[in-house]
Amino acid sequence: MTSTIDPHSLLRDYMAQHGLKASRQREIIADVFFTAQGHLTVDELLQRVRKVDARVSQATVYRAMRLLTDCGLAEPRNFSDGQTRYELAHGHEDHHDHLICTRCGQIVEFVDDRIEALQSKVAQSHGFSVTHHKMELYGICATCAKSDGA
Amino acid sequence: MTSTIDPHSLLRDYMAQHGLKASRQREIIADVFFTAQGHLTVDELLQRVRKVDARVSQATVYRAMRLLTDCGLAEPRNFSDGQTRYELAHGHEDHHDHLICTRCGQIVEFVDDRIEALQSKVAQSHGFSVTHHKMELYGICATCAKSDGA
DNA sequence: TTTGATGCAAAGGATTTGCATGAAT
């Protein structure tokens, strides 16, 4: 049942249905984003995009990321620095949270069903029904912990 | 062992130790903040402060909230709107997370030791040692759920 | 008096937007 849909075609369909036009810069940005597999800021994306075409503007990246967000392919995240980072949307089934090293910035994704279950339970006990949540654990990763004591 | 320290005197001591001076506006802002018991933005605080003295500037509120944060009395929070909200710091022992109604904006604080325990466990399994975390559950509160179906 | 606090307005950083121009349909 879980047919892996090509993000590119999903994007193409979305644009068709909304009367949007394709463009070279849009393709580059989408390509870079789909390939990058990270949690990139607009400026980080822009840097990579400009390696392909130096004339792409920042505004276009912002606009493209909004488009990718609107069609459900990208998800904006706000961690503890003022910048929005985008990650590939994995779909609701594949929700996950983040573990962030405050020393090196490394970001690890994780899911824990036991935590998710408890979250619903806690919310229920306050009369809430949860639609979504945000959980970030900040700490020191193994690598940094090692180089620390050295 | 848990002697409840008056925030005002804590603030006074902090200022003394750091060679800072008292001021009328600082007192008003601290008063408003300690009384307000909420998760207020700078502008919300400013509004309330100006009911006491209309001439207080926004910059002063920003500066005062930084001071209160520095001396451990206030805690800045960033939820899913671009504005920083300040809440009374409860101290590390009394850490808590948030339940936020996406309809009416109501914010409920909660703690769940089972979740906290699992968080450490998950982090450990990835080699991380957690220093702090952020968890927000978004959903619909009981009141909004009722007025919904009506 | 000396030093820190204030108010104002200017400056910052991140993101958005208006507009003339360029490209896709």
Place this chain on the structure above:
DNA sequence: ATTCATGCAAATCCTTTGCATCAAA
């Protein structure tokens, strides 16, 4: 030909800062 997308710069929003002035100490 239309209509949307782009690039640029100006505009926003939130927050911080420089500076002359005011008020604690």
